[in-house]
Amino acid sequence: MMKQESVILLFLGIFFGLMAGVYWFWGHEDGGGVMLVGALFLGLLPGLYYFWWYRRSGGNRPEDRDDATIADGAGVVDSFPSTSIWPFVLGMGCFTMVLALVFGTWLAVPGVALILSALIGATAESRRGGTV
Amino acid sequence: MTDLIERPTTSTPDEGGPSSVDHGHHDDHGEHHGPSGILKWLTSTDHKVIGINYTVTSIVMMVIGGAFAEVIRAQLVSPTSTLVTLQQYNQLFTMHGSVMIYLFVGPFAFAGLANYLVPLQVGAPDMAFPRLNALSYWLYLTGSLTMILGFFVSGGPAAFGWVGYAPLTSAINAPGAGADLWIGALMLTGFSAIFSGVNLIATIFYLRAPGMTLFRMPIFTWNMLVTGILILLAFPVLTAGLIMLYCDRHFGTHIFEVQGGGVPLLWQHIFWFWGHPEVYILALPFFGMVTEIIPVFSKKPLFGYKGMVFATLTIAALSLGVWAHHMFTTGAVLLPFFSIMSLLIAVPTGIKIFNWIGTMWGGKLHFSTAMLMAIGFVATFLIGGITGIYLASPPLDFFTHDTYFVIAHFHSVVMALTMGAFAGIYFWFPKITGKMLHEGWGKWQFWTLFIGTQVFTLPGYLVGLHGMPRRMAVYPNNPSWQTLNQWESVGALLIGISTLLFVVNVVASYRKPIVAGDNPWDASALEWFTSSPPPHHNFTSLPPIRSERPVWDYNHPDAPALGHGHHEPAATAAEKVEA
Ligand code: HEM
Numbered sequence: 001m002m003k004q005e006s007v008i009l010l011f012l013g014i015f016f017g018l019m020a021g022v023y024w025f026w027g028h029e030d031g032g033g034v035m036l037v038g039a040l041f042l043g044l045l046p047g048l049y050y051f052w053w054y055r056r057s058g059g060n061r062p063e064d065r066d067d068a069t070i071a072d073g074a075g076v077v078d079s080f081p082s083t084s085i086w087p088f089v090l091g092m093g094c095f096t097m098v099l100a101l102v103f104g105t106w107l108a109v110p111g112v113a114l115i116l117s118a119l120i121g122a123t124a125e126s127r128r129g130g131t132v
Numbered sequence: 133m134t135d136l137i138e139r140p141t142t143s144t145p146d147e148g149g150p151s152s153v154d155h156g157h158h159d160d161h162g163e164h165h166g167p168s169g170i171l172k173w174l175t176s177t178d179h180k181v182i183g184i185n186y187t188v189t190s191i192v193m194m195v196i197g198g199a200f201a202e203v204i205r206a207q208l209v210s211p212t213s214t215l216v217t218l219q220q221y222n223q224l225f226t227m228h229g230s231v232m233i234y235l236f237v238g239p240f241a242f243a244g245l246a247n248y249l250v251p252l253q254v255g256a257p258d259m260a261f262p263r264l265n266a267l268s269y270w271l272y273l274t275g276s277l278t279m280i281l282g283f284f285v286s287g288g289p290a291a292f293g294w295v296g297y298a299p300l301t302s303a304i305n306a307p308g309a310g311a312d313l314w315i316g317a318l319m320l321t322g323f324s325a326i327f328s329g330v331n332l333i334a335t336i337f338y339l340r341a342p343g344m345t346l347f348r349m350p351i352f353t354w355n356m357l358v359t360g361i362l363i364l365l366a367f368p369v370l371t372a373g374l375i376m377l378y379c380d381r382h383f384g385t386h387i388f389e390v391q392g393g394g395v396p397l398l399w400q401h402i403f404w405f406w407g408h409p410e411v412y413i414l415a416l417p418f419f420g421m422v423t424e425i426i427p428v429f430s431k432k433p434l435f436g437y438k439g440m441v442f443a444t445l446t447i448a449a450l451s452l453g454v455w456a457h458h459m460f461t462t463g464a465v466l467l468p469f470f471s472i473m474s475l476l477i478a479v480p481t482g483i484k485i486f487n488w489i490g491t492m493w494g495g496k497l498h499f500s501t502a503m504l505m506a507i508g509f510v511a512t513f514l515i516g517g518i519t520g521i522y523l524a525s526p527p528l529d530f531f532t533h534d535t536y537f538v539i540a541h542f543h544s545v546v547m548a549l550t551m552g553a554f555a556g557i558y559f560w561f562p563k564i565t566g567k568m569l570h571e572g573w574g575k576w577q578f579w580t581l582f583i584g585t586q587v588f589t590l591p592g593y594l595v596g597l598h599g600m601p602r603r604m605a606v607y608p609n610n611p612s613w614q615t616l617n618q619w620e621s622v623g624a625l626l627i628g629i630s631t632l633l634f635v636v637n638v639v640a641s642y643r644k645p646i647v648a649g650d651n652p653w654d655a656s657a658l659e660w661f662t663s664s665p666p667p668h669h670n671f672t673s674l675p676p677i678r679s680e681r682p683v684w685d686y687n688h689p690d691a692p693a694l695g696h697g698h699h700e701p702a703a704t705a706a707e708k709v710e711a
């Protein structure tokens with residue numbers, strides 16, 4: 001499983017690496033070179049992780065097999081939240097923090113309060129709700 | 133509240149078929165006794181609700197950004213117009229560009245329809261991280277409010293252009309709160325985009341239905357996967373740049389300021405390292421939508437499925453190596469490298485256009501509004517793409533940089549994307565609402581939009597070649613530019629009218645609803661298998677997935693195998709609407 005997924009990411013990472021090499025030695029410009037090396041790792045790290053995972057698990061998910069039937073995937077997919085207020089609270093917290101950057105540090109007080117309550121609330125919600 | 137979701141089991145042809153949703157097997161579908169009203173909107177983590185929220189908000193942003201554009205065009209009707217002051221003009225084009233790019237096309241493309249469609253197309257019950265998905269929307273909405281808030285603070289909104297070049301953004305040159313609000317808005321929407329990217333990738337990697345191998349995914353979903361990867365590569369760079377900019381403005385660092393040893397040009401490198409991949413983050417979703425639509429209305433399978441996938445991956449790979457084609461005239465970048473890389477991108481893009489034409493070739497074409505918008509997209513994007521090849525050549529760019537030639541070039545592109553957006557809306561509106569949009573109004577909308585776009589952009593290329601610079605509120609020394617400018621404004625007016633026609637159409641479709649049914653276009657991807665609109669958690673049954681067109685295979689068991697000959701399906705709901 002996950003073989004093609006990892007190959008896509010590895011291909012992109014290696015391509016960015018090649019570009020980084022050419023650019024660095026031809027262009028002598030650090031900013032772009034550094035960003036391209038960063039892109040190399042953003043391809044390689046998840047790509048290698050997925051590849052390792054594929055090697056370890058033998059690669060046989062129903063969604064990776066041409067001949068899998070819908071019944072092969074029977075069973076629980078996962079547990080999904082159906083409603084939650086905490087994303088909204090967290091969003092308002094981030095909004096308040098950004099307004100604090102513009103209009104004054106005092107806004108960080110309600111901002112941090114909103115963010116903390118959202119983090120606690122969301123964690124508790126996951127604990128209560130099923131198999132997550 | 134949390135639901136444990138089981139996979140639907142397959143449904144066989146004699147078991148009731150696609151519309152068997154309401155006698156489903158699981159009681160956790162359908163009725164949800166959760167919150168209602170405003171609380172439902174605030175607490176929903178359903179990708180369909182979030183997708184609709186995104187789509188509606190982004191269209192509101194399109195109307196706001198469009199209103200700014202109309203004021204800009206009104207100002208430019210005469211060389212010495214005094215409709216707005218010079219500083220107001222600077223604010224208008226900055227807000228027009230910023231609203232359109234950061235708040236309209238992007239969110240519409242990678243979080244509006246994509247949110248709605250990707251889980252459906254891979255046969256998943258929701259996005260992989262539903263609460264993160266909801267957070268994305270709230271960051272986007274508050275980011276949009278932050279941007280607009282600029283109009284209500286003293287000094288007004290940011291006025292340094294949507295690209296915010298240093299040193300225009302320094303604390304001395306842009307002292308007001310408007311500039312900081314612009315930075316804050318971009319941080320919020322930037323994180324929103326990153327979270328959407330994470331969700332898209334995780335959903336596509338982990339939640340596909342059995343048999344839905346990567347190379348059976350609809351091309352729209354493929355494009356959203358690559359878009360998600362590009363988002364993760366590009367957006368963190370922009371966010372980092374914004375943090376540096378904020379530090380320069382408030383904490384006394386000198387990263388982008390010459391005094392103190394900083395490098396203003398570094399901002400351009402950082403901005404465009406995000407900015408050019410962003411062009412493809414904006415475009416790939418629309419490429420995907422059009423690729424879904426053209427085969428359906430040509431009554432043929434897509435020509436060159438694998439070619440499309442590899443073209444998309446190649447575009448993604450190359451798009452990280454072209455950023456400095458926006459900086460040719462700085463005299464400080466490696467011209468041949470960026471020119472060659474930019475020209476190379478034309479190859480996979482050309483493959484796509486070839487495949488779209490190949491799909492239509494010999495097909496039984498049906499010119500619904502969605503199809504017209506898709507063809508309008510291809511034609512207009514082609515104009516933008518070809519003039520882009522000119523601009524990728526440094527000597528030509530030296531001549532046209534920062535003139536209306538560039539404005540016309542990228543408006544050919546973004547207006548094409550706007551047509552792609554409407555193609556998607558007309559195509560999926562029946563799935564999302566259960567109702568059809570009216571084809572008559574739709575065709576009026578298409579022709580005003582298409583003709584308006586060309587009347588607006590084509591004179592721009594000419595006046596640019598005559599030397600008219602962008603970002604000019606008045607041109608008293610060059611009265612000869614006036615006629616072409618007036619044509620451009622006529623085009624802008626037509627585009628404005630087309631938007632009104634769309635609003636009329638939506639209202640009309642609610643006044644006199646035409647019921648759509650599950651699959652009004654006789655389309656082939658999984659979203660057309662479930663009901664319109666789909667139930668909570670999407671599917672109660674799934675067809676066997678044996679090709680990239682599972683719903684077609686299911687509905688046409690006797691049709692010749694994929695890729696051969698023409699099919700003669702029964703009249704679809706769409707054809708009935710027009711009859
Ligand atoms: C009714 C349709 C539109 C009209 C009439 C229009 C008109 C204009 C004009 C005249 C300018 C140049 C202003 C100047 O340089 O003085 C401009 C700039 C710009 N437009 Fe549009 N536009 C339209 C739609 C769009 C769309 C759909 C997008 C993006 C999705 C967009 C993105 C931009 C951007 C990024 C700029 C550059 C702003 C800057 O220089 O900082 N426009 N538009």
Ligand SMILES: [Cu+2]
Nearest residue numbers: 408411457458
């Ligand atoms: Cu570019």
